[in-house]
Amino acid sequence: MQTSINVIPLVSLIINNYNYDRFLAHAIDSALSQTYKNVEVIVIDDGSQDSSQAIIASYGEKIVAIAKENGGQASCYNIGFAASHGDIICFLDADDVFLPHKIAEIVAAFQRSDNIGWCFHSLTLIDQDNHSLPGTTTVNYVTQACDFRALLTAGKMPPNLPPSSCLCFRRSLLAQILPMPTSKALRAGDNYVKFVAVGLSQGFMLADSLTLQRIHDANMVTMQPQKAHLTAREYAYTGSWLRREFPEFRKFANKLLSLAICITWRLVDSDRENTQTIQDYLSCSTALEKLKIYLLAIYYTRKTLIVKLLRAISQFLVASSLYQPSRKLETSNRKPL
DSSP, rough: OOOOSSSOOOOOEEEEEOOHHHHHHHHHHHHHHHOOOEEEEEEEEEEESHHHEEEHHHHHGSEEEEOOOOOOOHHHHHHHHHHHOOOOEEEEETTTOOOHHHHHHHHHHHHHOOOOOEEEEEEEEEOSSOBBOOOOOSTTTTOOEEHHHHHHHHHHHSSOOOOGGGGEHHHHHTTTTTOOOOOOOOOOHHHHHHHHHHHHSSSEEEEEEEEEOOOOOOOOOTTTTTHHHHHHHHHHHHHHHHHOOGGGGGGHOOOOOHHHHHHHHHOOSSOOHHHHHHHHHHSSSHHHHHHHHHHHHHHHHHHHHHHHHHHHHHHOOOHHHHHHHHHHHHHHHHHHO
């Protein structure tokens, strides 16, 4: 099918960085070393206090460098997109790495049809020393066209979507999403972008692993001791912003808030920022919406407890099966009296 996108479209690679000087050069090099050459690399430094800005400056005119006060990932998306010129936009966290053929694969996916507004893909996990890690967060991905719009409108969660460095968009779609709301209290902003994208447009999922996601002690959320608090905050803020900016996704926004409440209930120590965000959301909800939100939060809480119980039972049964044969063996080796 003929598409309106250029035969050799310009692709904007937007790298957001905050205090990742030990990984930053690897990320920039991976963007500059693509087999697909018609790219612009934009690096946003979000008020780093390490040597990041010196590293960025060393690339000279090979990249577009933008330094700003710290404002979080969402603010980097906004500024990076405003500075970009590409027909296709790809985000890259400064601690992650693009594989050399990624952009070529992404361009080919978008050229399949004008109806494709987004293209997401699988990833491979690596550690801080570039060694592969077992498992992945993008399980069972299949290369295929996808349409999750009806799910979002109905308030249902789409299938597992990948993190920031696996997100690529047609410019016309991203222009409907950015600039997005921002808050210094929220470190990550990719949930908002990807949920809105799949709610507004058809897309394409690639099973191929095209990004290396680095797992380390300074991840924005993944390895943080306050991960549960941060996850609840992401759901609460994303839900609030979605309801305000895209009222057609109000049911989905309510679902996200119920998840935030569920996580908050499970935590021993409360988080004032999360509690206030949840209260602000509920204060603008109808009585029926509040009831549905709380009922859904109760459902998620009980579901979590049931899953934990089943896991504990499974572990007990496995342990028992491992123990029993040794007892039988011991019994069979006894000499008759």
